[in-house]
Amino acid sequence: xxxxxxxxxxxxxxxxEMDRDPAVFILGEEVGVWGGTYAVTxxxxxxxxxxxxxxxxxxxxxxxxxAIGAAMVGQRPVAELMTINFAFSAMDYIVNQAPKLHYxxxxxxxxxLVIRAVGGGGRQLGATHSQTPDAIFAHFPGLKVVSPGTPxxxxxxxxxxxxxxxxxxxxxxxxxxQVRGEVPDGEYLIPIGKSKVxxxxxxxxxxxYAKGLELSLKAAEELAKGGIEAExxxxxxxxxLDMEPVLESFKKTNRAIVVEEGWKSYxxxxxxxxxxxxxxxxxxxxxxxxxxQKEVPLPYNRTLEQSALPQVPDxxxxxxxxxx
Amino acid sequence: xxxxxxxxxxxxxxxxxxxxxxVKNEGENVNKGDVLAEIETDKATVEVESSASGVVRKLLVExxxxxxxxxxxxxVGSADEKIDDAPxxxxxxxxxxxxxxxxxxxxxxxxxxxxxxQSEAKAAEPPAPPAQPAVIATAQTAAPAxxxxxxxxxxxxxxxxxxxxxxxxxxxxxxxxxVVRKDVEAALSGAQSASVxxxxxxxxxxxxxxxxxxxxxxxxxxxxxxxxxxxxTTSVPHFYVTHEYKIDALMTMRKQINEYLPENEKLSxxxxxxxxAALTLREFPNLNSSFAGDKxxxxxxxxxxxxxxxxxxxxTVVNRNTDQQPLRALSADVKRMVAxxxxxxxxxxxxxxxxxxxxxxxxxxxxxxxxxxxPPEAGIIAVGSAxxxxxxxxxxxxxxxRMKATISVDHRVSDGAEAAQFMQKLAEFLENPVxxxx
Numbered sequence: 001x002x003x004x005x006x007x008x009x010x011x012x013x014x015x016x017e018m019d020r021d022p023a024v025f026i027l028g029e030e031v032g033v034w035g036g037t038y039a040v041t042x043x044x045x046x047x048x049x050x051x052x053x054x055x056x057x058x059x060x061x062x063x064x065x066x067a068i069g070a071a072m073v074g075q076r077p078v079a080e081l082m083t084i085n086f087a088f089s090a091m092d093y094i095v096n097q098a099p100k101l102h103y104x105x106x107x108x109x110x111x112x113l114v115i116r117a118v119g120g121g122g123r124q125l126g127a128t129h130s131q132t133p134d135a136i137f138a139h140f141p142g143l144k145v146v147s148p149g150t151p152x153x154x155x156x157x158x159x160x161x162x163x164x165x166x167x168x169x170x171x172x173x174x175x176x177x178q179v180r181g182e183v184p185d186g187e188y189l190i191p192i193g194k195s196k197v198x199x200x201x202x203x204x205x206x207x208x209y210a211k212g213l214e215l216s217l218k219a220a221e222e223l224a225k226g227g228i229e230a231e232x233x234x235x236x237x238x239x240x241l242d243m244e245p246v247l248e249s250f251k252k253t254n255r256a257i258v259v260e261e262g263w264k265s266y267x268x269x270x271x272x273x274x275x276x277x278x279x280x281x282x283x284x285x286x287x288x289x290x291x292x293q294k295e296v297p298l299p300y301n302r303t304l305e306q307s308a309l310p311q312v313p314d315x316x317x318x319x320x321x322x323x324x
Numbered sequence: 325x326x327x328x329x330x331x332x333x334x335x336x337x338x339x340x341x342x343x344x345x346x347v348k349n350e351g352e353n354v355n356k357g358d359v360l361a362e363i364e365t366d367k368a369t370v371e372v373e374s375s376a377s378g379v380v381r382k383l384l385v386e387x388x389x390x391x392x393x394x395x396x397x398x399x400v401g402s403a404d405e406k407i408d409d410a411p412x413x414x415x416x417x418x419x420x421x422x423x424x425x426x427x428x429x430x431x432x433x434x435x436x437x438x439x440x441x442q443s444e445a446k447a448a449e450p451p452a453p454p455a456q457p458a459v460i461a462t463a464q465t466a467a468p469a470x471x472x473x474x475x476x477x478x479x480x481x482x483x484x485x486x487x488x489x490x491x492x493x494x495x496x497x498x499x500x501x502x503v504v505r506k507d508v509e510a511a512l513s514g515a516q517s518a519s520v521x522x523x524x525x526x527x528x529x530x531x532x533x534x535x536x537x538x539x540x541x542x543x544x545x546x547x548x549x550x551x552x553x554x555x556x557t558t559s560v561p562h563f564y565v566t567h568e569y570k571i572d573a574l575m576t577m578r579k580q581i582n583e584y585l586p587e588n589e590k591l592s593x594x595x596x597x598x599x600x601a602a603l604t605l606r607e608f609p610n611l612n613s614s615f616a617g618d619k620x621x622x623x624x625x626x627x628x629x630x631x632x633x634x635x636x637x638x639x640t641v642v643n644r645n646t647d648q649q650p651l652r653a654l655s656a657d658v659k660r661m662v663a664x665x666x667x668x669x670x671x672x673x674x675x676x677x678x679x680x681x682x683x684x685x686x687x688x689x690x691x692x693x694x695x696x697x698x699p700p701e702a703g704i705i706a707v708g709s710a711x712x713x714x715x716x717x718x719x720x721x722x723x724x725x726r727m728k729a730t731i732s733v734d735h736r737v738s739d740g741a742e743a744a745q746f747m748q749k750l751a752e753f754l755e756n757p758v759x760x761x762x
Contacts (some may be wrong), residue, residue: 254479282482285505324499
């Protein structure tokens with residue numbers, strides 16, 4: 001198994017799928033000549049040419065609209081949004097067109113579209129460019145929302161997303177491109193809609209995904225020093241949400257927290273907690289706590305930004321609280 | 325070193341208390357054991373004693389505030405000591421008593437002036453002991469009634485349901501006293517005295533009979549009594565033995581003694597009965613005991629509980645080491661506690677730890693009655709009135725003082741013969757009262 005970065009994993013997935021299927025093409029701002037703002041598509045333009053790696057105007061509405069049209073006629077576009085914050089400019093296409101066309105036209109059309117979007121805060125990009133609005137998109141039936149926490153999952157899930165006949169929003173965390181992890185040799189796929197236990201433990205369940213996984217793993221190490229063994233369930237996909245491993249873990253530990261980078265209100269944590277109460281009520285020994293971003297537009301100042309984002313000590317504290 | 329005084333946990337499920345009044349102010353000297361404040365739990369107003377001697381340096385909460393159990397309320401230290409905001413040593417007042425089978429040591433006595441007047445009026449009359457009703461509901465073994473639903477996690481509730489554990493008897497250790505799974509498991513393993521295996525008693529829905537029907541909400545005291553009595557009658561097999569006592573000598577002696585005592589210290593008939601029962605119990609350790617599943621616990625001390633009628637209910641005050649106390653001391657102690665109970669102010673120590681009880685309805689012209697055992701005690705004596713009745717002595721009809729008493733006994737612990745022997749032995753004291761003076 002090779003140990004590669006998240007960036008390399010995503011890049012490999014794209015390249016493998018483009019090699020495999022000529023219908024796969026990439027479009028977005030600066031994805032071509034420049035090789036992508038986060039250098040994910042570096043070298044793609046030279047390899048596949050301007051027809052399959054298309055630089056677009058700075059018009060998210062146009063990018064997603066064009067991608068939807070191409071998908072409806074049989075192509076498999078991978079549209080890149082430089083940041084997920086720009087998705088709001090294309091909101092109608094993302095939540096009101098792509099997920100619904102298949103239903104609105106009696107199944108005559110499929111929309112095999114992947115939107116890669118860079119999300120998350122922590123890079124001092126200011127309130128409008130640092131958001132983690134994953135839950136907003138996961139609200140809409142018809143749109144699959146995937147957000148991996150390891151290179152292995154990123155590669156396997158992106159390949160599956162590209163092969164999916166449904167539109168998929170694939171959210172990559174801006175601070176995780178350098179995260180290294182082992183990736184299986186050769187081709188592999190990871191199904192969308194399957195949560196995974198990333199660390200086993202018996203005392204408490206931490207439900208999380210993406211950046212939250214990185215933080216939770218660190219928190220779990222710290223907790224282990226105090227004799228608390230946390231089990232970490234990585235959702236990987238927000239829609240469709242797979243609660244099975246969460247519930248299985250919770251039935252064992254009876255205590256859980258949910259860690260997400262987005263804001264707490266109406267968030268992923270609320271959804272997961274609610275499902276635990278609905279589906280495992282008799283196993284609840286303490287309220288499920290949510291660790292999430294402070295309810296403020298994310299500050300620019302580094303100290304303030306870091307204090308507004310969920311951190312390892314917040315997770316440790318929440319676990320201790322829930323174990324009281 | 326300054327000591328922090330915390331809100332004591334005075335009941336099985338007490339979670340907070342209202343600090344009603346500070347008895348000591350900042351700057352006042354206080355000795356260990358002095359009353360520092362009065363707090364009101366959901367059942368009674370209780371005096372909190374200082375667990376340290378020194379100067380009251382800081383009162384941390386204002387009168388009237390609701391304080392969670394365990395939160396600091398005052399700092400006691402030396403006069404010149406520097407007090408910072410977070411003293412290092414937290415001491416709980418000694419009021420708390422953590423044993424497996426005790427719980428809320430106090431019950432709300434509410435405002436009970438009526439009874440008090442009654443008993444005062446009767447004090448001078450020879451055959452009238454203080455009012456003592458038939459049933460006893462102390463909190464000493466009950467987890468007192470809880471306000472609203474029981475705080476328990478869904479998992480704890482499920483485990484309790486599956487194992488027939490009465491959650492109201494399980495002490496919660498989770499946040500805010502919430503019962504969590506491990507508490508129920510502890511109860512199951514016997515670490516807590518939850519009543520296990522007992523099905524809840526169904527209460528038939530009353531049928532309205534007229535438009536004038538009134539629904540009277542239960543006071544906490546009433547709730548506690550209701551639950552305790554159901555528990556006792558459903559889980560403790562009672563049997564009863566009645567004995568008639570010849571108390572001419574006792575009445576005479578009481579009269580003689582009382583001639584030398586000031587009005588407020590006069591001995592009641594009940595004082596003699598309490599003393600006699602305690603001395604008899606010393607010879608019948610099996611009746612001074614508690615049934616504990618696979619064993620009987622024989623108590624080392626004889627602490628006699630005395631049922632006291634209070635507004636809307638009753639509770640039991642406890643005289644400790646009754647067998648060792650002179651009558652006059654015993655009488656004073658009981659008088660003090662009865663008065664406290666009727667004023668709604670009892671110390672936790674006054675109502676916990678009894679090993680046997682006495683209920684006396686003598687003042688109400690009752691010939692005889694039977695009382696319900698106050699678990700986990702093994703017995704209770706119900707005392708009727710001392711009455712002048714025609715008696716046959718040496719073939720002649722004469723007038724004599726007689727008094728009937730009925731003992732109720734836990735049949736799991738003892739049997740009829742032992743109870744009858746006990747009642748006979750009691751006669752040796754009651755009929756030869758001078759034995760109680762030596």
